[in-house]
Every structure is written in structure tokens, then in C-alpha cells.
Amino acid sequence: QVQLVESGGGLVQAGGSLRLSCAVSGRTFSTNFMGWFRQAPGKEREFVAALNWWSVGSTYYADAVKGRFTISTDNAKRTVYLQMNSLKPEDTAVYYCAARRASTYSGRGNEYDYWGQGTQVTVSS
Numbered sequence: 001q002v003q004l005v006e007s008g009g010g011l012v013q014a015g016g017s018l019r020l021s022c023a024v025s026g027r028t029f030s031t032n033f034m035g036w037f038r039q040a041p042g043k044e045r046e047f048v049a050a051l052n053w054w055s056v057g058s059t060y061y062a063d064a065v066k067g068r069f070t071i072s073t074d075n076a077k078r079t080v081y082l083q084m085n086s087l088k089p090e091d092t093a094v095y096y097c098a099a100r101r102a103s104t105y106s107g108r109g110n111e112y113d114y115w116g117q118g119t120q121v122t123v124s125s
Helices: none
Strands: 002-007 010-013 018-026 033-039 046-052 059-061 069-074 079-084 093-100 119-124
Touching: 002 093, 018 033, 018 093, 018 119, 033 069, 033 079, 046 069, 046 079, 059 069
Parallel strands: 010 119
Antiparallel strands: 002 018, 018 079, 033 046, 033 093, 046 059, 069 079, 093 119
16 A cells, blocks of 8 residues: 655745645555646646656646646655645645556546545635
8 A cells, every 4th residue: 555645735825836745655666656636626636747756857747737836756755746836826726646556647537546635725816
């Protein structure tokens, strides 16, 4: 099993920044991709960003966050980060960290195997 624990959410004004962290423990060697997803009230969960633990530079972003968000990892700490800059009110959501065992990229939440409990991000206008 793999355990994921997110932290770093909070309330921020539009234009501000937040950094989310996802601490990964357990059978981490069995995972290849780490992703961030979000779900706003009344909306479906959507892909935000993903990376491959083992391939530096293999990062993927949703169009809505490209150029504003950056996903990164500290492999030694088994932690994945989501740096969010230039935040907008429409970025308000619960953000989830997820892990995928397969070695190919996917932006589909149902293709990720492990999930964290989520952290709330609220952006005020």
C-alpha cells in the first residue's frame, strides 16, 4: 500500500501563491507517476498536473494552470510539491494528490491507484 498526505492548503488572495506538499510513504517503489487533481464544489474532479518520479523533466499540466503551476519532487524526501502562482478565484477547490503504478502518463483520475485525503485551497477575489 501507498499512503499520501497533503498539506499546504489555505486561503489566499487572487494573484497570490501557495505551495502544496504531498508526503508519500509505504510501497513507494511501486509507483511511477504522481499527480495533482482538484475538485471544486458542484464540479467534477479535474486533472491539474503530473510527473514521473523516475524521469526528470517529465511533467504534464492542464491548460488551465500551465505557466502558473509547477509540479516538482524531492525524491529523497518522497515528497511531491505543487507550486501555485498567480492564483485565481477559479482555482478554488479541494486539491488531491494521487499515485499511479503504471509507467505511462495519464490525466484520468480513475487511472490512479492511491489518493490522499485532500487539502482545501480558497482564492478570494
